[in-house]
Amino acid sequence: MLHIKCPYCGMRSQNEFAYGGDASVTRPELNKEILDSEWDSFVYLRKSLKGKHLELWHHISGCRQWFKVQRDTSTHEIFKTLKPGESI
Amino acid sequence: MQKYSVFSLIKNAFKGHKDWEVAWKDPTPKTEYDVIIIGGGGHGLATAYYLAKEHNITNVAIVEKGWIGGGNVGRNTTILRSNYMHDQNGLFYELGMDLWRNMSQELNFNVMYSPRGIINLAHSDAQMNVYSRRGNSMRLNGIDAVLLGREEVKKIVPMLDFSENVRFPIFGGLMQPSGGTARHDAVAWGYARQADSMGVDIIQHCEVTGFDVINGKIKGIKTSRGNIKAKKIGLCVAGSTSILAEMLNMTLPIETHLLQACVSEPIKPILDHVVTFGAGHFYCSQSDKGEMVMGGDLDGYNSYAQRGNLPTLQHVLTEGIAMFPFLSKLKMLRTWGGIMDMSMDGSPIIDKTHIEGLYLNCGWCYGGFKATPASGWTFAHTIAQDKVHKLNAGYSLNRFHTGHLIDEKGLGTKTWIS
Numbered sequence: 345m346l347h348i349k350c351p352y353c354g355m356r357s358q359n360e361f362a363y364g365g366d367a368s369v370t371r372p373e374l375n376k377e378i379l380d381s382e383w384d385s386f387v388y389l390r391k392s393l394k395g396k397h398l399e400l401w402h403h404i405s406g407c408r409q410w411f412k413v414q415r416d417t418s419t420h421e422i423f424k425t426l427k428p429g430e431s432i
Numbered sequence: 433m434q435k436y437s438v439f440s441l442i443k444n445a446f447k448g449h450k451d452w453e454v455a456w457k458d459p460t461p462k463t464e465y466d467v468i469i470i471g472g473g474g475h476g477l478a479t480a481y482y483l484a485k486e487h488n489i490t491n492v493a494i495v496e497k498g499w500i501g502g503g504n505v506g507r508n509t510t511i512l513r514s515n516y517m518h519d520q521n522g523l524f525y526e527l528g529m530d531l532w533r534n535m536s537q538e539l540n541f542n543v544m545y546s547p548r549g550i551i552n553l554a555h556s557d558a559q560m561n562v563y564s565r566r567g568n569s570m571r572l573n574g575i576d577a578v579l580l581g582r583e584e585v586k587k588i589v590p591m592l593d594f595s596e597n598v599r600f601p602i603f604g605g606l607m608q609p610s611g612g613t614a615r616h617d618a619v620a621w622g623y624a625r626q627a628d629s630m631g632v633d634i635i636q637h638c639e640v641t642g643f644d645v646i647n648g649k650i651k652g653i654k655t656s657r658g659n660i661k662a663k664k665i666g667l668c669v670a671g672s673t674s675i676l677a678e679m680l681n682m683t684l685p686i687e688t689h690l691l692q693a694c695v696s697e698p699i700k701p702i703l704d705h706v707v708t709f710g711a712g713h714f715y716c717s718q719s720d721k722g723e724m725v726m727g728g729d730l731d732g733y734n735s736y737a738q739r740g741n742l743p744t745l746q747h748v749l750t751e752g753i754a755m756f757p758f759l760s761k762l763k764m765l766r767t768w769g770g771i772m773d774m775s776m777d778g779s780p781i782i783d784k785t786h787i788e789g790l791y792l793n794c795g796w797c798y799g800g801f802k803a804t805p806a807s808g809w810t811f812a813h814t815i816a817q818d819k820v821h822k823l824n825a826g827y828s829l830n831r832f833h834t835g836h837l838i839d840e841k842g843l844g845t846k847t848w849i850s
Binding site: 385388389391399415417 | 735736743845
């Protein structure tokens with residue numbers, strides 16, 4: 345079982361969290377003309393890295409905050425957790 | 433090639449089983465092939481087999497980083513079915529069912545094809561309506577489908593929980609009588625043996641480390657056993673697709689996720705169908721050895737680990753016990769995991785790419801095994817003719833751009849949507 349350190353609540357078991365996908369994806373700016381391909385890539389295309397992966401998790405059965413986790417996708421080791429505004 | 437039969441078995445028994453030929457050779461890679469298939473799983477082996485058989489292209493190499501039968505072709509829960517509503521899926525998987533029916537004879541290898549029937553349980557009136565719609569769509573495509581009421585399900589699978597006070601009572605189910613199971617290792621070995629006999633080089637323990645692309649055309653691959661040239665290259669690497677795509681500077685509508693399965697200790701015959709839970713993700717069948725074979729949801733986060741975590745397994749087996757209360761008395765014999773190429777709409781991709789001579793076969797999500805023959809057949813056609821067949825035309829890579837998604841269940845990587 346993964347043990348994830350919520351930046352707000354501390355160390356909790358995986359059961360309390362929901363996964364939110366790749367955190368490096370950024371939504372195209374609001375009210376800006378964008379190409380279909382930019383939207384396409386935001387909605388569908390993912391790097392799906394093997395190794396260190398920055399991802400979103402949701403403390404759904406806890407404080408209900410979203411936050412970022414840096415985790416290795418082949419060993420499941422968690423290196424760091426951050427609040428949404430923070431960067432590595 | 434030595435033919436397998438009861439006579440060859442008896443003959444070899446008298447000789448102490450010392451004269452069996454190897455099923456496939458262990459060749460050193462040549463410097464150039466007409467076609468290279470990357471990935472020696474079920475789909476890669478089937479592609480090479482159909483390239484040789486249907487298109488007479490035999491100067492083919494299969495490059496596999498592990499060994500034949502060690503990936504998802506040996507990790508799935510062996511279910512065969514074509515119970516899809518959308519035409520693109522129904523017709524494609526039904527080609528697969530036709531190929532499954534004759535596979536043992538065609539490959540001269542007993543794949544233990546067992547059309548025992550698959551039943552999807554329904555737990556509400558609304559779900560019965562949805563199933564009757566899906567069943568009608570299937571029948572319009574020539575696929576067998578039978579809508580079962582509660583009493584009919586009770587007759588066929590009496591050990592389901594039919595008591596009154598359950599959270600998800602059984603209203604009925606949709607059955608595809610021709611669905612069933614096959615022995616997955618035999619499928620890999622059968623295709624490998626036939627492909628090898630027609631001249632295909634099966635190169636194991638050979639990892640792809642890079643690609644040679646010049647002016648938008650594929651020229652060859654770099655591997656741990658040297659460079660190999662080819663004008664046409666097909667990717668059939670399931671959960672490793674994104675790793676190879678990165679080497680090609682491609683970003684795909686794919687994420688690699690972990691899917692677990694497990695078997696119980698063997699028990700006497702109790703279940704002669706494949707049964708799926710309708711209120712969650714759980715499916716169950718009984719193997720010929722007597723083990724209950726079970727699987728369900730993804731672990732839910734990107735992973736290349738090929739081994740899973742307990743919370744998901746616990747969740748899946750909770751559904752299992754809700755369905756079959758007797759499962760709670762059984763001990764688990766084995767659990768294992770495989771890495772899935774989850775596409776964003778839950779449907780696969782078999783297509784050409786923007787690189788000339790590079791072909792893509794990926795996005796199989798939960799259901800790669802049943803597609804093995806149809807995937808190999810259509811992918812071989814796509815490679816040999818350099819154009820997609822009408823049966824895999826819907827599985828295009830650019831459907832995510834054009835909006836022509838095949839949202840059979842709309843699952844994909846985001847299992848929580850359901």
